[in-house]
Amino acid sequence: MQKITPYLWFNGQAEEAAAHYVSIFKNAQVVDVVRMGPDGPVLTVTFEIDGQRFIALNGGPQFTFTEAVSLYISCADQAEVDELWERLSEGGEKGQCGWLKDRYGLSWQVVPDALGELMSDPDPEKAGRVGQAMMAMTKIDIQGLRDAYDGVA
Template identity: 55%
Template sequence: MQRITPFLWYDDQAEQAAEFYVSLFPNSRILETTKYGQDAPGQPAGVMTVRFELEGVEFQALNAGPVFHFTEAFSMFTTADTQEEIDRLWDALIADGGEPSQCGWLKDRWGLSWQIVPSRLGELLSDPDPQRAQRATQAMLAMGKLDIAALEAAANG
């Protein structure tokens, strides 16, 4: 078991969110679900926590009502090797009420922020040629969903 685990607070849809996230990433699974007891605060006999794993990283999700909300100060950063993978993740995460943002960021239907980033982006932004890096940076800043071919074209001038 990992020693540090991201803990995500949901109003009442932790189980649905965990099941959805697990469906998007290979090597992912639900590990454990606990329920509130009849005398517990919250939703009696409803799901209290869901422990799940995405690509080998463990997360804990809690149903505890609308006390706290996600902000962009915490986001799920995921890399993708192909445009097809970027498109698949982006489209799935903004479906049913998610919101696209800029520079590869979006919010899913529960308000959790995600960054869907091409694996190649770090190389482009840190290119030894500062002009190539600057062109790639400017292209990225103008995008919502990141486009690998457009980033490459911008870097190449």
């Protein structure tokens, strides 16, 4: 079992949110649903995405998500970026630099592995161009990053 598990507070949508997230990611499943009594309302839903466990709580309206905490997704290629960006942002808000809020207000960063590779180049000019290109993007575009890296206008 993992030592740290993100515990996500929802306003009555824990089961719906867990099902939504599990439907988006290929290697995902609902692990457990805890009800308040045998026929009572759902209290928590434990779900897993690529081996990472999360617990969704039906906590009520007292607290909401902010951008101060986000879930970072490492994407292998543009196809994965495109799919996750569209599915997670549906009903939510698309932001800058690969950030979005989903329909529940939870912030995600959908980031291709290529971004880190290009930004860690020892040539500060190349890395700087990549950073500037990323700052101008909403969804991260790998080819746009590569063009900036190469100095292509």
